[in-house]
Amino acid sequence: MNTTARHDSYDVVVIGAGPAGLAAATTAAEAGLSTLLLDENAGPGGQVWRAIASTPVRDRNHLGADYWAGSELVEEARSSGAEIIQRATVWSLDRNLEIGVSVGGASFFVKARRVILATGALERPFPIPGWTLPGVMTAGAAQTMLKSSGLVPSGPTVIAGQGPLLWLLAAQILRLGGRIDRILDTTERRNYLAALPHAFAFMTSRYFAKGLALMKQVRAKVPVVTGISELAAAGDGQLATVTYVSGGRRETVPAELLLLHQGVVPNVNLAMATGIEHRWDDLQLCWSPVLDRDGNTSVEGIAIAGDGAGIGGADAAIVRGRIAARAAVEALAPAAAARLAPMASFKASLVKAERGRIFLDTLFRPAPQFRIPSGDTIVCRCEEVSARDILDAVAIGATGPNQLKAYRRTGMGPCQGRLCGLTVTELMAQARGKSPQEIGYYRLRAPVKPITLAELAAVPKTEADVNAVVRG
Amino acid sequence: MFKRSDQDSRPSVRIVVDGAALAAREGDTVSAALLASGRDVRRATAVSGAPRLPYCMMGVCFDCLVTIDGVGNRQGCLVPVAEGMQIEIQKGKREIGR
Amino acid sequence: MTKLADAIIIGGGIHGCSTALHMCLAGMKPVLIEKDYAGRHASGVNAGGVRQLARHVAEIPLSIRSMGIWERIEELVDDSCGFESHGQVLVAENDAEFDACRARVAELNALGFTHEELIDGPELRRLVPAVAESCPGGVVSRRDGAAEPARTTTAIRRKAEALGATVREGVAATNIRKQDGLWRVDVGADSYAAPVLVNAAGAWAGRIAADLGEPVPVETVAPMLMITSRVPHFIDPVVILRGRKLSFKQFANGTVLIGGGHLATPDQDRNETVLDWRSLAISARTVFELFPVMRSATIVRAWAGIEARTKDELPVFGPSARHSGLYHQFGFSLHGFQLGPGAGAVMTELIASGGTQTRIGDLGIDRFHSSQP
Numbered sequence: 001m002n003t004t005a006r007h008d009s010y011d012v013v014v015i016g017a018g019p020a021g022l023a024a025a026t027t028a029a030e031a032g033l034s035t036l037l038l039d040e041n042a043g044p045g046g047q048v049w050r051a052i053a054s055t056p057v058r059d060r061n062h063l064g065a066d067y068w069a070g071s072e073l074v075e076e077a078r079s080s081g082a083e084i085i086q087r088a089t090v091w092s093l094d095r096n097l098e099i100g101v102s103v104g105g106a107s108f109f110v111k112a113r114r115v116i117l118a119t120g121a122l123e124r125p126f127p128i129p130g131w132t133l134p135g136v137m138t139a140g141a142a143q144t145m146l147k148s149s150g151l152v153p154s155g156p157t158v159i160a161g162q163g164p165l166l167w168l169l170a171a172q173i174l175r176l177g178g179r180i181d182r183i184l185d186t187t188e189r190r191n192y193l194a195a196l197p198h199a200f201a202f203m204t205s206r207y208f209a210k211g212l213a214l215m216k217q218v219r220a221k222v223p224v225v226t227g228i229s230e231l232a233a234a235g236d237g238q239l240a241t242v243t244y245v246s247g248g249r250r251e252t253v254p255a256e257l258l259l260l261h262q263g264v265v266p267n268v269n270l271a272m273a274t275g276i277e278h279r280w281d282d283l284q285l286c287w288s289p290v291l292d293r294d295g296n297t298s299v300e301g302i303a304i305a306g307d308g309a310g311i312g313g314a315d316a317a318i319v320r321g322r323i324a325a326r327a328a329v330e331a332l333a334p335a336a337a338a339r340l341a342p343m344a345s346f347k348a349s350l351v352k353a354e355r356g357r358i359f360l361d362t363l364f365r366p367a368p369q370f371r372i373p374s375g376d377t378i379v380c381r382c383e384e385v386s387a388r389d390i391l392d393a394v395a396i397g398a399t400g401p402n403q404l405k406a407y408r409r410t411g412m413g414p415c416q417g418r419l420c421g422l423t424v425t426e427l428m429a430q431a432r433g434k435s436p437q438e439i440g441y442y443r444l445r446a447p448v449k450p451i452t453l454a455e456l457a458a459v460p461k462t463e464a465d466v467n468a469v470v471r472g
Numbered sequence: 473m474f475k476r477s478d479q480d481s482r483p484s485v486r487i488v489v490d491g492a493a494l495a496a497r498e499g500d501t502v503s504a505a506l507l508a509s510g511r512d513v514r515r516a517t518a519v520s521g522a523p524r525l526p527y528c529m530m531g532v533c534f535d536c537l538v539t540i541d542g543v544g545n546r547q548g549c550l551v552p553v554a555e556g557m558q559i560e561i562q563k564g565k566r567e568i569g570r
Numbered sequence: 571m572t573k574l575a576d577a578i579i580i581g582g583g584i585h586g587c588s589t590a591l592h593m594c595l596a597g598m599k600p601v602l603i604e605k606d607y608a609g610r611h612a613s614g615v616n617a618g619g620v621r622q623l624a625r626h627v628a629e630i631p632l633s634i635r636s637m638g639i640w641e642r643i644e645e646l647v648d649d650s651c652g653f654e655s656h657g658q659v660l661v662a663e664n665d666a667e668f669d670a671c672r673a674r675v676a677e678l679n680a681l682g683f684t685h686e687e688l689i690d691g692p693e694l695r696r697l698v699p700a701v702a703e704s705c706p707g708g709v710v711s712r713r714d715g716a717a718e719p720a721r722t723t724t725a726i727r728r729k730a731e732a733l734g735a736t737v738r739e740g741v742a743a744t745n746i747r748k749q750d751g752l753w754r755v756d757v758g759a760d761s762y763a764a765p766v767l768v769n770a771a772g773a774w775a776g777r778i779a780a781d782l783g784e785p786v787p788v789e790t791v792a793p794m795l796m797i798t799s800r801v802p803h804f805i806d807p808v809v810i811l812r813g814r815k816l817s818f819k820q821f822a823n824g825t826v827l828i829g830g831g832h833l834a835t836p837d838q839d840r841n842e843t844v845l846d847w848r849s850l851a852i853s854a855r856t857v858f859e860l861f862p863v864m865r866s867a868t869i870v871r872a873w874a875g876i877e878a879r880t881k882d883e884l885p886v887f888g889p890s891a892r893h894s895g896l897y898h899q900f901g902f903s904l905h906g907f908q909l910g911p912g913a914g915a916v917m918t919e920l921i922a923s924g925g926t927q928t929r930i931g932d933l934g935i936d937r938f939h940s941s942q943p
Contacts, residue, residue: 092845092847094844094845095844096844098847100847109847275840275842396728397724397728399607400607402610403607403609403720403724405720406609406614406718406720406721406723406724407721407724409823412870412871413870414799414868414870416870416871445871445872445873446845446847446871446872447869447870447871447872450799450868450869450870451868451869452865452866452867452868452869453798453854453857453858453864453865453866453867453868453869454854454858454865454866456847456850456851456854456869457851457854457855457857457858457865459847459848459851459854
């Protein structure tokens with residue numbers, strides 16, 4: 001395993017080896033640019049193709065064709081000439097395009113002439129009562145365990161939420177012989193009507209038939225309750241029951257495992273800590289980076305591709321990765337760019353890949369009660385701050401997420417707001433009668449992933465550092 | 473809570489959790505191995521001591537924090553198991569300087 | 571429309587907020603103008619040290635005055651501000667440094683100051699059990715401590731507003747001028763006029779002073795800090811070093827703050843800083859050597875606050891040498907947080923009564939005039 005970069009600087013450094021990052025690194029390296037691909041996981045593939053090179057699930061039908069489609073891109077990246085480091089956690093990136101990387105407990109810095117962030121998505125927070133109990137996990141967590149370790153639920157299991165991933169996961173669990181007792185669909189009924197005008201575009205996307213088939217497969221084997229308007233997990237130190245309301249009827253079922261999912265949102269932490277400008281996206285209900293047509297951000301030299309640029313799915317991510325890389329090649333080696341496919345063809349592919357996205361975004365827009373909690377429900381899992389705590393702080397003067405830190409430690413734990421930031425923004429916006437854009441977001445800080453003091457102390461010194469040690 | 477698929481033929485890897493041996497599989501992350509074990513592997517938070525298990529399994533939530541080979545607060549969901557790896561479940565503020 | 575006030579204060583850091591609060595206590599109606607929000611910059615993101623220890627003699631009287639206010643801060647602002655008084659300890663790492671400590675304490679004693687006390691190795695290890703064995707001793711200031719900076723600045727601002735101060739946040743003060751005997755400032759579509767203007771604009775104060783014809787040698791700096799995850803309690807006092815740049819403090823919640831004055835690159839116009847990780851690595855190495863117990867603690871966040879540092883590293887504090895009704899309160903040069911409460915009280919005395927019992931004579935802006943080109 002590579003544990004350090006071969007060089008101090010590269011033409012292009014790509015961060016994240018999911019669909020966008022693999023495509024970007026391949027394109028840049030094949031054009032002759034020195035390219036470094038840094039990825040946090042043990043193998044390439046990101047979340048969608050997680051463990052593609054190592055999964056113990058051998059029956060190819062179980063994970064499905066869309067999963068195995070990733071093999072080709074992984075192979076291309078590996079033979080592209082790009083240097084790939086797995087288990088590399090990027091903990092800092094700044095405007096000088098200097099990147100702090102930790103591999104196996106040791107850190108080093110690399111410089112880039114261009115950086116392409118392909119940090120992907122994370123699951124939207126699902127702050128219901130009891131969501132911190134052991135036994136409550138995200139659907140994505142279960143899918144990660146399924147893909148990388150062949151693990152499936154074995155005890156009483158409830159899946160709750162909405163969106164394509166939820167149905168895909170349920171189908172995969174069933175194919176592998178796992179247990180699902182009930183699916184609670186939280187899609188708001190009114191969303192069907194709102195999404196209708198966009199349905200035609202979706203029906204012509206390749207996701208349409210696939211989605212219908214998955215839902216049919218799952219419904220044949222698992223009771224599905226729709227129109228869920230309330231949801232809570234309960235138990236004493238461990239999940240014991242899930243309570244829900246549907247059509248005015250409240251029901252409680254025993255459960256050992258509750259898998260939650262209400263879509264994914266861009267993983268913005270590294271980009272925000274770098275100082276890249278983001279805006280609130282009213283349709284996708286999340287922060288998205290402000291980008292030009294080629295994915296370039298407000299910070300010179302840094303582009304974002306894939307779901308980190310706004311949720312678009314794997315097909316769109318691949319194309320956005322190629323677009324960002326092609327733009328880097330145009331800037332750094334114009335002659336080499338002429339050998340790549342023309343930008344116009346990438347843009348046409350992107351239009352095709354994004355077809356039907358508005359339908360999905362509208363249909364699966366999560367309901368307010370599952371985004372904006374109240375009372376004792378935990379908002380900040382790290383510092384254990386409840387919705388009531390935050391509203392109390394607002395009442396005595398906290399105006400936004402950063403000011404809130406003077407009252408509560410919200411967002412100051414190790415997850416740095418990844419699982420509370422959207423909730424805090426929307427909760428404070430609602431309480432203060434402002435828009436999320438006006439309320440803003442946490443100012444994020446490196447290290448975006450914790451490093452030990454010993455690791456920082458061991459960062460190699462440059463000669464200039466040795467001379468510059470100040471005593472005073 | 474979880475069981476292994478019968479398709480899984482990966483070789484076994486022995487790790488030690490709070491002093492007791494545990495058979496994981498090559499390619500498991502520490503968190504996956506712990507969850508697959510069926511043992512009580514709940515950590516206690518540093519803030520209130522509340523019990524937690526991993527939530528996201530993708531490096532985001534930090535609820536999988538665990539001490540690995542003496543180094544605390546590691547994200548167990550990102551670290552693959554290795555033969556002989558020593559795991560400690562964290563109860564509260566992790567002890568430093570031992 | 572122009573609104574009249576008793577004073578216009580520019581800058582919502584701890585200094586501007588404290589002056590606003592003390593003016594209200596003295597029966598004045600100030601308006602405080604902050605271009606971002608109170609505590610956005612250095613006042614909200616500093617190390618929170620409440621320190622009389624190791625100060626320049628010129629600012630010791632102001633520091634002592636301030637300490638008295640810190641000790642009843644909850645009474646003053648209805649919030650504890652997280653203030654804890656476990657002392658601050660300056661550690662000598664070798665005999666030469668310890669000799670310098672001895673000389674310093676003797677010098678202060680000769681001037682009549684008794685807050686600093688020389689301590690030997692055993693007393694040092696009693697106060698700071700985790701410190702490396704090789705350290706021969708140091709100096710303690712037992713009444714010192716630390717507070718939570720954002721919480722403190724916010725609490726002072728809140729109390730000032732409750733007592734009648736007008737607080738305008740999110741809009742910069744522009745077009746600062748004196749006209750018809752009154753200081754006038756535009757804030758968005760509004761204008762304010764008052765007989766008194768207090769320049770407490772931190773990193774932005776130097777520009778204001780220069781625009782008003784009183785330039786001072788001041789630069790914008792951004793001292794860096796980093797904080798660890800929660801670790802078990804192992805240290806009470808704040809620790810600073812005699813020889814190297816380090817300050818070190820464990821909060822009640824278990825997190826440990828590491829600072830000491832290594833600088834980031836400030837970008838004042840963007841409200842941003844670019845951290846210098848190689849300097850932070852030096853801080854980490856210092857902690858690594860001094861507190862072996864900390865080696866496996868994890869660093870969860872690093873940051874820097876933008877502030878002003880003068881050429882002689884002393885604040886510019888007191889009336890303008892050029893304009894009547896203008897007062898300066900800036901340039902605290904990385905050690906202004908503790909001075910905030912006292913400086914607000916003294917500034918108010920200067921403005922409301924024309925004088926103060928607290929000796930601040932060496933801090934005036936006129937000290938730079940002879941050195942101006």
